[in-house]
Amino acid sequence: MTLRRSEVRKAQTRAAEMLAAAGIVLTDEERAGIEVAGFGLGNLEEQGLELITYVNTDRYCAKDLVLFPGQTCPEHLHPDVDGLPGKMETFRCRSGKVFLYVEGEATPHTQANVPAASEPHYTVFHEIVLHPGEQYTIAPGTKHWFQGGPEGAVVSEFSSTSRDELDIFTDPAIVRMPVTIEDE
């Protein structure tokens, strides 16, 4: 299920407001180009992500990610590419709070709520909670997912080269790069 253009525009506006509130200045062009990822699941508020890519070269990448309150970026990993290690990424929380889950010993009583309809597709539960100014680096090939806290979150992502189209999601229903449907 793809997103309609009007949903995308609404999410862009909301993400731009959260970025501005976090003190992050964008150009008009950047604001208009905020990427809204619904992952083909048809429920953006529950499972989705808003992002802006500042630079993505063959050596490094930098983005800002926006999570609405309780919004979840579904579980995935960054595979090896052409025999080289997959994407390594550092998440740095800028505002709000983010619940991050990676492979490792499951944390009892995790703080995030797994999206109900997709429960079987969430399999890693080692919890890291990031507040503003806190950061965590995810090793290549590690399954992970993350969710915005009660007020959402703005998260800077510093990483090696991004090849989002190669990401492997646990949920086979996910389409990372869906096409937006124009409103009638």
Place this chain on the structure above:
Amino acid sequence: MTLRRSEVRKAQTRAAEMLAAAGIVLTDEERAGIEVAGFGLGNLEEQGLELITYVNTDRYCAKDLVLFPGQTCPEHLHPDVDGLPGKMETFRCRSGKVFLYVEGEATPHTQANVPAASEPHYTVFHEIVLHPGEQYTIAPGTKHWFQGGPEGAVVSEFSSTSRDELDIFTDPAIVRMPVTIEDE
């Protein structure tokens, strides 16, 4: 000429205030560890740089740089390392204004003032002015220098791996990694 501990502390406090004003949240540990680079020139306000490195792996690096009003980071380049291209870096202005100079056709009537005592060691004058939300990527091996505008600047730097100790400065008097002198 190295900096005294008291000068370093004062510059850290000022840089932390500018970062906070730009909406950038640091941990207490990060604030206490802000790097103050005087380049061994003994006049930090004129030629110097304050920086915080969030992450520096063998694949990518992310920093925030602080320039006080009119403060200049002296001309340098990032050389090839072990046959691989030198550091590539993207500067993104967060607050204030930064005057950046790279190799290429000299801009007439540049806006920055070359530090008087070091004039012979500034040789590239192709000007890029960055306001908040604007960015520029410096190719490996390109000579460059930059100066904070009248209100200084906070600049995010996204890059390949940083090896600051290998930077080549045009001014042979520069010491990139000087030792701080404790106050008496």
